Amino acid sequence: MKTTQTGTLTAAAETPAERGWRKSDTTWMLGLYGTAIGAGVLFLPINAGVGGLLPLIIMAILAFPLTFYSHRALTRFVLSGKNAGGDITDVVEEHFGAGAGKIITLLYFFAIFPILLMYSVAITNTVESFIEHQLGLVSPPRVLLSLILIIGLMTVVRFGEQMIVKAMSILVFPFVAVLMLLAVYLIPHWHSAALQTLSLHHDGGGKGTGMTLWLAIPVMVFSFNHSPIISSFAVAKRAEYGEGAERKCSRILACSHLLMVATVMFFVFSCVLSLSPEDLAAAKAQNISILSYLANHFNVPVIAWLGPVIAIVAITKSFLGHYLGAREGFNGLVNKMLHSRGKALAPAKLNRATALFMLLSTWLVASWNPSILDMIETLGGPVIAIILFLMPMYAIRTVPAMRKYSGHLSNLFVVLIGLVAISAIFYSLFS
Numbered sequence: 063m064k065t066t067q068t069g070t071l072t073a074a075a076e077t078p079a080e081r082g083w084r085k086s087d088t089t090w091m092l093g094l095y096g097t098a099i100g101a102g103v104l105f106l107p108i109n110a111g112v113g114g115l116l117p118l119i120i121m122a123i124l125a126f127p128l129t130f131y132s133h134r135a136l137t138r139f140v141l142s143g144k145n146a147g148g149d150i151t152d153v154v155e156e157h158f159g160a161g162a163g164k165i166i167t168l169l170y171f172f173a174i175f176p177i178l179l180m181y182s183v184a185i186t187n188t189v190e191s192f193i194e195h196q197l198g199l200v201s202p203p204r205v206l207l208s209l210i211l212i213i214g215l216m217t218v219v220r221f222g223e224q225m226i227v228k229a230m231s232i233l234v235f236p237f238v239a240v241l242m243l244l245a246v247y248l249i250p251h252w253h254s255a256a257l258q259t260l261s262l263h264h265d266g267g268g269k270g271t272g273m274t275l276w277l278a279i280p281v282m283v284f285s286f287n288h289s290p291i292i293s294s295f296a297v298a299k300r301a302e303y304g305e306g307a308e309r310k311c312s313r314i315l316a317c318s319h320l321l322m323v324a325t326v327m328f329f330v331f332s333c334v335l336s337l338s339p340e341d342l343a344a345a346k347a348q349n350i351s352i353l354s355y356l357a358n359h360f361n362v363p364v365i366a367w368l369g370p371v372i373a374i375v376a377i378t379k380s381f382l383g384h385y386l387g388a389r390e391g392f393n394g395l396v397n398k399m400l401h402s403r404g405k406a407l408a409p410a411k412l413n414r415a416t417a418l419f420m421l422l423s424t425w426l427v428a429s430w431n432p433s434i435l436d437m438i439e440t441l442g443g444p445v446i447a448i449i450l451f452l453m454p455m456y457a458i459r460t461v462p463a464m465r466k467y468s469g470h471l472s473n474l475f476v477v478l479i480g481l482v483a484i485s486a487i488f489y490s491l492f493s
Contacts, residue, residue, distance in 0.1 A: 086302065087314050089231045090295055094318040096230030097383025098129075098288035099237070100181075100376045103326055104351035109281045111334035112342040113274030118334060120275055121282055125323045128479055129286040130315060131472045135454035136289055137311045140296035142463040147301070150293035151394030154453075157461045164398050166453070171391030173445035174290045178388045181381040182424035183431055185211050188377060192370040208428035215381055216421050223294055226382045237375045238325055240368055244353075245332035251360070252335040277490060280443060280483045286322055289450045290387025385420065392416050443487045451480025 110118055136150075143153035150170065155163030186208040193201040201207060218229050299314070300307040333352050334342065337359065345355040353369035356362070393412055400406055407415075455477050457464045467473070 084302075086298075087310065089227055090298070091314050091318045091321070092231030092234045093227035093383070094288050094291060094295065094315065095321055096234045096237075096379040097291045098286050098318075098322055099234075099326060100380030100383075102285045102380075103241075103329070104353055104373060104376065106281060106285045106326065107330045107333035107352045108342055108345045108355075110278055110330055111337075112339065112346050113278060114271070114339065115334065116271050117275040117278055118330070121278060122323075122327045122331070124479075125282060125286065125327060126319055127472070127475060128282060129322065130319045131476050132283075132450050132454075132479070133288065133292060133319070134312055134315050135458070135467070135473075135476060136292050136450055137296045137315065138308060138467060139454040139457050139464065140293050141300055141308050141311070142457070142461065144463075146304075147297060149297055149390050149394070151390065151398075155398070157457060157463075160398070164395075166449070167391060167394040167398060169445050170449055171388065171395055173442045173449060174384055174387040174391060176442045177290075178381065178384045178420070179424060179427045181377050181384065182208070182212055182428040185215075185374065185377045185381065186428045187431070188370055188373045192374070196367055196370060204431065205429045209425055212421060212425050212428060215378065215385075216417060218382060219385055219417060219420075223298070223386065226386060227291075227294075230379045230382050233375050233379045237372060237379065240372050241325060241329050244356075244365070244368070245329045248332045248336040248356075252332070253338075276482060277486050279479065280447075280487050280490070283447065283450075283479070283483045284443060285326070286319075287446060287450065288383060289446060290390075291383045293390055294386045388420065389413070389416050392419065444484045447480050447483040447487070451476050451483065455480075 110121055140148075140150050140153055143156050145152055145156070148156070151163065151167045154166045154170075158166065186204065189211060190201045190204065190207060193199050202210075218225060295314075296307070296311060299311050303310045333356070337345075337355075341355070341359060345352065348355070351369070351373065353365060353372060357365040357369055393409075393416055396407065396412060396415075454464075455473055458467050458473060
């Protein structure tokens with residue numbers, strides 16, 4: 063295949079296979095969606111809608127560019143490495159040196175691993191509640207229940223990356239179907255209360271539109287975040303498409319992000335339009351998901367039954383997607399530590415050791431059920447923003463292999479969103 067001076071494929075050089083769309087492309091498109099669209103979406107209508115309708119409209123406009131440009135930049139960063147099979151930890155070391163590689167690999171792991179722990183707690187809590195409240199049965203001891211659930215998830219993991227992606231792509235269908243059915247079900251309940259907040263001066267709890275939007279940006283960033291699976295995605299597509307991987311990855315990302323934005327924002331708007339700002343504030347104060355609040359508000363048993371099922375599917379998808387990123391980070395840390403001592407470990411053995419560590423740590427935390435996990439996730443937020451938004455943009459300025467992507471307004475947009483997200487998270491933490 064021929065490339066231009068910038069390294070991208072010319073249209074004439076594309077083969078029919080590269081122009082076409084394969085089954086594997088669909089699987090990855092849904093896998094990306096599955097990682098991003100998880101339990102956080104069930105809280106998004108509350109967090110995004112409590113400030114009024116105008117910030118929500120602005121967020122809907124920003125949703126696609128915010129998600130697409132940042133994840134495309136991270137994908138390009140992974141693809142910029144010389145080693146075709148190198149993951150994000152290898153590319154970081156290649157571009158920034160061994161010292162920076164170790165630091166960023168450590169940050170990458172600690173940005174993703176706490177979220178994996180959070181999902182292990184969430185799946186246990188959700189299933190325990192479902193057994194007790196919906197099924198009317200006595201739940202097994204938490205230690206046993208969490209072990210059974212995590213072993214079940216780790217069983218899927220044992221079948222390898224392709225099985226993880228396939229499982230997530232399959233789980234997407236019932237999740238999206240139920241979410242859309244619920245959004246449509248709420249349409250007759252839409253009312254004009256939300257329209258009263260369509261003002262530049264409306265506030266959510268004493269905050270103007272600007273402040274509300276500023277604090278809502280991190281919610282958007284991390285509700286659509288699927289950076290943990292991006293490295294595996296880029297490596298797999300590079301193996302499949304070679305030099306055509308960047309173009310194909312961009313197409314898959316665009317399709318996946320359009321699906322994300324269309325389905326999630328329809329669900330969010332439907333929820334916000336069917337509730338008043340006071341209802342959303344009450345849901346926020348109760349610290350429950352939008353499904354739980356809707357079930358209580360409309361007294362609809364079907365939502366009470368579907369809510370936990372949707373949550374279980376959402377958490378399972380996100381757990382599997384985040385596992386890939388956490389494993390990659392942990393493997394990178396171990397490899398770098400061994401290489402500095404002149405040692406090495408076979409990939410199969412390393413993956414087994416990582417799986418054992420993940421099983422024991424997630425089981426321990428799920429059994430313990432600490433409330434501090436929300437804070438850990440929030441503290442991981444700035445690190446994710448640095449890796450997803452700022453690191454690829456820095457690479458475009460400093461790495462020769464990335465220089466061909468410089469000079470675009472989208473780069474400035476990604477940097478600004480990253481800085482806004484980081485500043486808003488720190489404001490939330492310390493205000």
